[in-house]
Amino acid sequence: MSNNYEIAFNTNFVSSLTGASVAQLNAWDKKDLVSPSILKSSGRGSVRLYSFKDIIEVKTVLYLRTNNISIPKIKLAIDYLKNNLDYRAPLSELVLLSNGKDVLCAPQSKYNDISAKWLAANKHGQLVMPFVVPLGAITQSIDAAIKKYNERIEEAESNKNDKDLVSLKDIEGEIFGISSNIYSKRA
């Protein structure tokens, strides 16, 4: 998955976008579950900056937590994947699904060839995730929320500038291609 946006998002924004509280983000960062990839924490009060991909991961972890998967279990899966499969950011790059007993992971690009890529991520523990994480829907919802946020910023900027008023005379040449001489003759 490529980073859809080249802008960074701070903790508060990620919190409002995903529904994860700031405390949760702090905790997940400390536990190395989801860490900001653009600017990491450098101590108390420091700024953290998340990428679009990080936000997808936060939303995914939140989805798993909402479905009562414990943090240790999620971490177990992620650690196994990171250590054994060379996936630096497994959540946003893989399809996570389950047969009710094992966690099965497949790269997004090879989703259709899933039979060749089954992996059980619970060889290190008893990890069961009985559902498919809807990465597509998660990505779309975050994408839409960020677009809406950008539109609001642009609108606010535009409204700020609305205090600057422009007279018709000043723009008739530039915008309407009109020479005022022509119109004064016609009048």
Place this chain on the structure above:
Amino acid sequence: MEYQVIFIQSVLKDDIPKIKKSGINLETLYRSLKKLERNPYGSSRAKSGDLSNIRGMDWNKGYRVLFMVDDINKIVKIVSIDCHDEAYKKAKRRKQD
């Protein structure tokens, strides 16, 4: 010419480029705006409710030019130019400023 027609920035940045893009001849808009300079009350109607203090003029098929009139300073302030629904939506938002 009695009144001065002025635009808020949003009209210049959003509304007019949108009209240009749709291929409408801007000269007709210009002529309508010149009419407002002479008499903003002649071919317009007052709005009510959320858009009180706003007047609207029909332009082109289905388009509206929405504006506010300041009779003391002789100013006509254009707040939106767009198709009917969009024009009113924008005017409601922008007239707060």
